[in-house]
Amino acid sequence: MPLRHVLALLLLIVSPLILIGWFGTATLARQQQQQREQLQQLFAGRLQDLSSNLRPIAQRYETELGDQLRQADRDLNRLAELRRSTPIARSVLLVDRDGRLIYPRKPTVDTSSETLWYAALSELARGRPIGEQDEATVPLRDPGSLPSIKPTIPQSRSPRTSKSSVASTPPTTSTRWQSWFHEDGLQLVLWLPRSDQTATGIVLERGRWMADLVEALPATTATEAGRYELRDSTDRTVYRWGDSKDATNQAQPLATIRMDSPWNGWRLIYTPSTDAAPGWLADGTVPLLATLLALATTLLLLGAYVMTTIRRQMTLAQQRVSFASHVSHELRTPLTNIRLYAELAKRDLDSESTSSSDETNQRLRLRERLDVIEEESQRLSRLVTGVLDMVSGKGKLCPTLEVPDQIIRRVLESFAPAFASLEIKTKLKLNADEAIPIDADVIELVLVNLLSNVEKYAAAGKRVTLTSSQTATVITIDVIDEGPGITKSEAKRIFEPFERLDDSLSAPAGTGLGLAIARNAARRHGGELTWIPSQTGSHFRFTLQPLDPTSNRFSSSKTKRP
Numbered sequence: 408m409p410l411r412h413v414l415a416l417l418l419l420i421v422s423p424l425i426l427i428g429w430f431g432t433a434t435l436a437r438q439q440q441q442q443r444e445q446l447q448q449l450f451a452g453r454l455q456d457l458s459s460n461l462r463p464i465a466q467r468y469e470t471e472l473g474d475q476l477r478q479a480d481r482d483l484n485r486l487a488e489l490r491r492s493t494p495i496a497r498s499v500l501l502v503d504r505d506g507r508l509i510y511p512r513k514p515t516v517d518t519s520s521e522t523l524w525y526a527a528l529s530e531l532a533r534g535r536p537i538g539e540q541d542e543a544t545v546p547l548r549d550p551g552s553l554p555s556i557k558p559t560i561p562q563s564r565s566p567r568t569s570k571s572s573v574a575s576t577p578p579t580t581s582t583r584w585q586s587w588f589h590e591d592g593l594q595l596v597l598w599l600p601r602s603d604q605t606a607t608g609i610v611l612e613r614g615r616w617m618a619d620l621v622e623a624l625p626a627t628t629a630t631e632a633g634r635y636e637l638r639d640s641t642d643r644t645v646y647r648w649g650d651s652k653d654a655t656n657q658a659q660p661l662a663t664i665r666m667d668s669p670w671n672g673w674r675l676i677y678t679p680s681t682d683a684a685p686g687w688l689a690d691g692t693v694p695l696l697a698t699l700l701a702l703a704t705t706l707l708l709l710g711a712y713v714m715t716t717i718r719r720q721m722t723l724a725q726q727r728v729s730f731a732s733h734v735s736h737e738l739r740t741p742l743t744n745i746r747l748y749a750e751l752a753k754r755d756l757d758s759e760s761t762s763s764s765d766e767t768n769q770r771l772r773l774r775e776r777l778d779v780i781e782e783e784s785q786r787l788s789r790l791v792t793g794v795l796d797m798v799s800g801k802g803k804l805c806p807t808l809e810v811p812d813q814i815i816r817r818v819l820e821s822f823a824p825a826f827a828s829l830e831i832k833t834k835l836k837l838n839a840d841e842a843i844p845i846d847a848d849v850i851e852l853v854l855v856n857l858l859s860n861v862e863k864y865a866a867a868g869k870r871v872t873l874t875s876s877q878t879a880t881v882i883t884i885d886v887i888d889e890g891p892g893i894t895k896s897e898a899k900r901i902f903e904p905f906e907r908l909d910d911s912l913s914a915p916a917g918t919g920l921g922l923a924i925a926r927n928a929a930r931r932h933g934g935e936l937t938w939i940p941s942q943t944g945s946h947f948r949f950t951l952q953p954l955d956p957t958s959n960r961f962s963s964s965k966t967k968r969p
Contacts, residue, residue, distance in 0.1 A: 416710040424703055431695040443661075450662035454675040457624065457635070458666050464619050465584070465669055468597060468611065472496070473582040476599040476607045483510050486607065497612040498528060500596075504604035506533040527589055528610070535606050536583040536598050584669035592639050595669050620670075621646045633661070633679040640672030650680050730904070734794055734920075741787040748776040748783075789852055794924065804846040804931065806954035811839035811882050812875055814847050818854040819873065822862065829866040839877035839884070843953040849928045850884075853936060853949050856921040857886040860945075865890025868944055881934070882951050889944040898938045902926050925949075 475493065479485035481501055490499040501510035508529045514521040587594040595616055598608040624637065627648050634649035658678055666673045755773045815837060826833065861871050868889030876883045893901060904923040922936070929936040934951030
């Protein structure tokens with residue numbers, strides 16, 4: 408197949424595959440992205456529900472601790488009592504309007520931990536939430552004399568004073584959360600700011616509010632093949648539930664949300680046990696590959712069929728042109744000889760003889776020319792018959808009772824002058840001398856082609872041997888020469904029409920049809936013509952079967968041979 412046809416076939420197959428593969432891959436990627444986004448939204452919603460379930464804990468702290476701060480007001484004794492009676496309160500704070508820490512007092516015992524804790528609380532006090540100014544209740548004073556929590560405040564912690572203080576205290580603002588990062592991480596501080604810029608607050612015990620969070624979260628889940636995690640602001644896992652056996656897998660988190668205040672910086676995370684991607688077995692990759700493979704196979708078969716059909720038609724067209732050219736050339740030779748000798752015979756008839764000897768010579772020349780015309784006519788007839796039989800493959804047989812050896816001798820006799828001029832000796836080993844119903848023309852056609860090849864190509868061997876044998880079912884004739892011979896690779900194409908081993912300008916004239924016509928004729932006679940490997944020269948074996956004279960086919964074809 409020409410290279411351009413191969414390239415066209417590959418282009419015909421590869422181009423649609425590339426387009427379909429690109430479209431299929433893009434579609435799969437888009438579907439996978441959509442599926443992942445849907446899963447992310449689904450589990451983000453679940454995490455948001457979990458976060459919402461934790462919100463009541465903060466609200467409960469705001470309610471309970473806020474009420475206690477309001478009741479304690481700025482009474483140091485009550486604030487101290489609040490600290491002692493409330494387990495979740497790690498420290499209770501009282502800050503004046505200047506941000507100075509009034510309570511707790513600076514530790515009198517110089518221990519490093521308490522000193523550090525007091526310093527941290529002092530820093531925390533300066534960053535407290537500031538309450539809104541209520542100008543109607545807070546008198547304008549000189550900034551330098553703004554009311555600070557006086558040291559006398561503890562002296563007014565009597566119930567009466569406290570009630571009076573509560574009654575005279577301007578309305579307070581609502582509680583506010585402050586996230587404070589200290590020691591192990593997030594610390595929760597609940598402030599009760601007041602409009603006079605003072606504030607009281609509670610630093611919650613980290614371990615207790617974390618325990619409340621964990622208690623509010625599920626212990627396990629039986630429906631999800633994944634794990635949930637509560638992570639703090641440093642990305643440490645505080646609590647995990649769900650499929651714990653896959654806690655060490657390398658799957659990436661599918662959904663993450665940040666928790667609302669007061670747990671700023673904390674996150675809820677869901678990680679599936681396996682990759683959320685459906686995998687190449689379930690994401691449509693296999694159907695896509697199967698479709699591409701089926702399409703490629705279909706296109707390949709279609710392209711091969713189209714190319715084969717085109718190639719066959721081109722070969723057939725070339726064969727028709729070559730066949731017409733070769734046959735025309737082959738028919739021209741005997742026709743030219745017939746016309747030439749016919750003109751010479753006519754000239755001889757027109758010439759006037761002057762003596763009896765001239766008349767005798769004239770008659771002899773005329774007979775020789777008529778003999779050549781007859782031989783060329785017979786040659787032309789055999790050639791036309793052979794070509795027609797080879798083309799149609801349905802040539803008719805004309806069986807008559809003939810002795811095969813007599814046919815062999817008759818054909819060999821016609822080649823005697825040519826063999827004598829080339830000094831080719833013949834050797835006969837004939838053993839087919841029983842008359843049988845056969846088509847003599849078929850045997851003559853095959854033998855003429857074989858002996859003609861000996862004359863053209865094997866004359867250098869100077870010898871040709873013909874053998875024959877006969878049985879009840881088959882007649883075998885061998886033609887063996889001692890010429891240059893034929894190799895096995897050449898033997899594969901010597902029976903092809905128009906095939907010539909030597910096609911050079913110095914090669915003997917020929918069409919390459921002889922062996923093809925001879926084999927076709929042998930097969931029509933129920934036999935075969937084959938090339939037999941030999942050490943020297945060429946060996947052809949011709950077999951044929953006796954015909955059945957009672958057969959309708961042969962009886963109906965018993966017409967007079969031309």
